[in-house]
Amino acid sequence: MPLPRSLTKVGLLLGAVAIVVAAGTGGARALVVQAHDADAYAIRAPNGVDEAEFVSINGLDQWITIRGQDRRKPVVLILHGGPGQAQSHLIQRMAPMETDFVVVQWDQRGAGRTLAHAGGLVDPALDLKTMVSDGLAVTEYLRRHLHRDRIVLLGFSWGSRLGVEMAEARPSDYAAFVGTGQAAATQAVSDAWVYEHLLERATAAGDAKGLADLREAGPPPWKPEAGQKAYRASAPYRGPEVSLAEGTKAAFTAPNWTVSDVQALARGRSAYKATQLERDLAAFNPDTFGGSLAVPVIVIDGADDLTTPAPLAAAWARRIKAPKTAFAVIADAGHQALVTHNAAFSEALKEKLSALGIRTN
Structure with a gap:
């Protein structure tokens, strides 16, 4: 279930207020905490890797971090969601995964530190083809820099759309594609599933308020006010x-x-609002998406994901043609299972890679 536009605007406004307050009245304090956390987050294991720098990718400096307790472990390139929702700053949340993998975070073109470094500007001509080209260039950099033949590609939400396109374009670079918050259905199909699911959950829970909101909202598609009611009703059931x-x-x-x-x-x-990429994303066709992939595919979803529901992602994984496929669900997790349940996610990924006999070097 997408966040209603009005709530999204409120979130952005609150974010801006938080930034102004922190910069204006607590900036010095934040710098002190930052210095402390930089020391606390530093990886000092003998075989560890802890790198963070701008790398020139297709002519644009893009922010890449590489972290792991053992540089010999499998390399996982994470494609963040959004587009625009960089997550390289969520170091503490992602720390469990760094024990078993070398975790690479990439602030994509138009996101996070990459966007700031570019002066906050995004080319209106930016399209899906450019994002795929960037992703392949990041992959090539990592393979060369870390001396790997293949890496694991992990796409979250929008990143799962990008990741499938990358894996289709150059399958020999990847040991496996892993999707979470997996793009698998149109918004209309996803919303219809969520609405019926919420009716069932609210009925079983005796949730009179939730049922009232859902009945007032009615089935999708929703206008803004109805979407807000449906979103409010989903609160007890979202991860x-x-x-x-x-x-x-x-x-x-x-x-x-x-x-x-x-x-x-x-x-x-919002940084992508006027770009060709927005129009490319609107043309999503789940019937042909990832129809034939030449790499193993693993989907790991939160059981309570109401943005990209796990049952729809599981159906997609069964439908595609790939050398090997696997599916796992993280209990009590939602759309952000990769971040909120990082330790459980890491264990599930290790298990599925092993079960499918996938080796990385």
Whole structure:
């Protein structure tokens, strides 16, 4: 279930207010905390890797972090959601995964530190083809820099759309494609499933208020007011998410992040509003998406994901043609299972890679 536009605007407004307050009255304090956290987050294991820098990708400096307790572990390139929702600042949330993998975070063109470094500008001509080209160039950089033949490609939400396109374009670079918050259906199909699911959950729970909101909203498609009622009714049944307050604090205290970086982060998807990419995303066709992939496919979804429901993602995984496929559900998790349940997600990924006999070097 997408966040209603009015609520999205409120979230962005609150984010802007938080940024102004932090910069105006607590900026010095944030810098002190940032210095402390930089030391706390540093990886000092003998075989560890802890890198963070801008790398020239197709002519644009883009922010890439590489972290892991053992550089010999499998490399996982994470494609964040949105587009525009960079997550390289969520270091503490992603720490469990760094034990078993070398975790690469990439602030994509138009997102996070990459957007701020570019002066907050996004070319209106930016399209899906350019994003795929960037992703392939990041992959090539990682393979060369970390001396790997293949890496694991992990796409979250919008990143799962991007990841499938990348895996289709150059399958030899990837040991596996892993989707979470997997794009698998049109918004209309997803909303219809969510509405029926919420009616069932609210009925079983005796949730009179939720049922009233759902009946007032009616079945999708929803106008803004009806969408807000449906979203409100979904609250008890959605998995946990990273709050605005936590995300803002994490950005302010993350090593290297500045006020302008946090401001760029707050723009989120709005930075892409006038781009060709928005039009490309609107043309999504689930019937042909990922129809034939030459790499193993693993989908790991939150059981309570009401944005990209797990049953629809499971159906997509069964439908596609790939050498090997696997599906796992993280209990009590929602759309952001990768972040909110990172330890469980990491265990599930290890298990599925092993079960499918997938080896990386």
